[in-house]
Amino acid sequence: MSLKHKLIEEFDPNGVGAHESLFGLPFDEETADLIIIPVPWEVTVSYSAGTSEGPEAIFNASTQVDLYESDIHDAWKMGIYMLPIPSELADKSASYRILARNYINWLEGGSSPEEAERFAAVPEIINTASKEMNDWVYEQAKKYREKGKLVALLGGDHSTPLGLIRALAEEHTSFGILQIDAHADLRKAYENFEYSHASISYNALKLPQISKLVQVGIRDYCQAEAITAKENNRITTFYDKDIKEDLYEGKAWKVICDDIVDQLPNDVYVTIDIDGFDPKLCPNTGTPVAGGFEMEQILYLMKQVVKSGKKIIGFDLVEVAPGPEGDEWDGNVGARILYRMSNLLGASQGRLNLK
Template sequence: MLSKEEAIQRFDPNGPGMKGNIFGLPFSPDNAELILVPAPWEVTVSYHEGTANGPRAILDASLQVDHFLQDIPDAWKLGVCMLPVPADMLEENKKLRNWSREHLARIGNGETVSPDDVVLSKINEACENFNIYIKSVTQNYLKQGKMVALVGGDHSTPLGFLRALSEHHPRFGILQIDAHADLRKSYEGFTHSHASIMYNALKISAVGKLVQVGVRDYCAEEMDVIHRAMGRITTFFDEDLKAYAYQGKTWYAQCDEIIKQLPHLVYISFDIDGLDPKLCPNTGTPVPGGLEFQQVTYLLKKLVLSGKKIIGFDLNEVAPGKDDWDANVGARLLYQLCHWMGASQGKLAIRKS
């Protein structure tokens, strides 16, 4: 087994990458600094399906990502590796998704489904078992001193990872990039719905702050949660961000306000639908509006330059369509997230302006 240094010496970052490895990089779980955990799971999606295929699609598209970053010239040397996409998880997801469709059809036909319904109970139990599995896998690598991130799947997938991080960090904040607030107590009967991820995350006592950016689709229940949070949640609604921009407020100034709301330790939860849907047309629940790609990368840069430390992240809701556009965008966003996380932890040098 090659050491990290040997792998770096033997690799040509200007040549074709290694097929089957994320970004074509020459790293393995043994010598990588950052482990990406794929989570091909979309049991509770409520609109378009396809996010379970996100990790594989991102992996395939990542071979086309060039390795040089203007602000982090030696980014690729960090050492990023993605674990194999688990086939058994895909099969379990497929079986449970069939049950979910039946459940959703009953609701759509006006049937009242009890929370104790056998099928619904089995789905909710399976989703909690999934959370336990994700916690176990991520915990294993955190204990080894690795940086860890998760690639979904729908946005329900990172809960187990957040639970694992809470055992390593007594207090941290979440920066959520999303079109949706995801603060429903449950949705369509699913207690671990993609629409409930932040409601469930806030049950973790270590999560001291939730900062949401780009939200533009939400319900009255979620607004009540935000108002009752007593400052624990700060939401930068997309319509407000746009209005301030129209009035002359720069993205530079708006990023400063976002970052000021976050504590020193930050977890990033990135739902791809936080971007303008032209960048993710096949995502599960696209919404007009949203952020541009360079707005996001600028926010990441400012976050790291402010001295904040990224302790983990997830990237979710990338759903490949008939072409690989969504996966291309997802792969490039993933590359940015990986290496800004490395820079925030002092493992990569940032170019001096």
């Protein structure tokens, strides 16, 4: 009997979740099929902070998630394991965040010439630190992919998945990105930060392997981003306003989902910014925007991606930020999205069966 089989035999999926592991599962990095990389980083956040604490908040809330899924039999048996949250990365994020915040305040205050010399070197310092973070993510993703593991990422702000996307780009000659988000994230070096949380889509499109970017729920964006989305034939954007108008006029969500899925190539990476959802589900996220989706709407869309036969090759969940002490709501919602997405990834990869 293999160690994994022994762990499965001894585990009670109906019992109380142990707080020592993600979802209370008994697996480790050797026995789990899916490895979650936590990235506690939010250096370039331009509004409210807190997303660097997202991985811990989701981990802590995860044992409240029941493991049973009616349409994926024994989903938990695939094995999900979250790597230890890297304290060194969290410390670096906190330190560089102070520097970036002061710089952003200077920009927002009118960029007074008197302090220009003081802040001149900040963008390069932050860009170097952010590149090092992305390189670390890349190395982690590559390490576990070489071991045959499925890999997903838990941020942190939306700058964090670039290293994972780069690692997957080395395995796939062509794939698409399905982006759930309130923001287009197509800004070039926003606030002079090359790896800004507002630039993840812009940066991902630099990779020639990205054949299509399909954005869903966008409702807060600048004119330059709108022009980019319109003129770049690799981008298709389903704006929140247009989706809602279709729904109000009687178009079924199933039909809208079919339209979205039709725009995707065969291989798909999914990036989920929690602010793509209705803010009542994520009130403490860094840049909340009125509008957005119910959780089950997006998870239904993801199920349709899998049922269509298209393959999800990886995913991330970012921008979850905990509330005041004792408030686990954002973490609880994030944990439920993470569990469902993990199992849909497994089903897409043929490691689980989806009804």
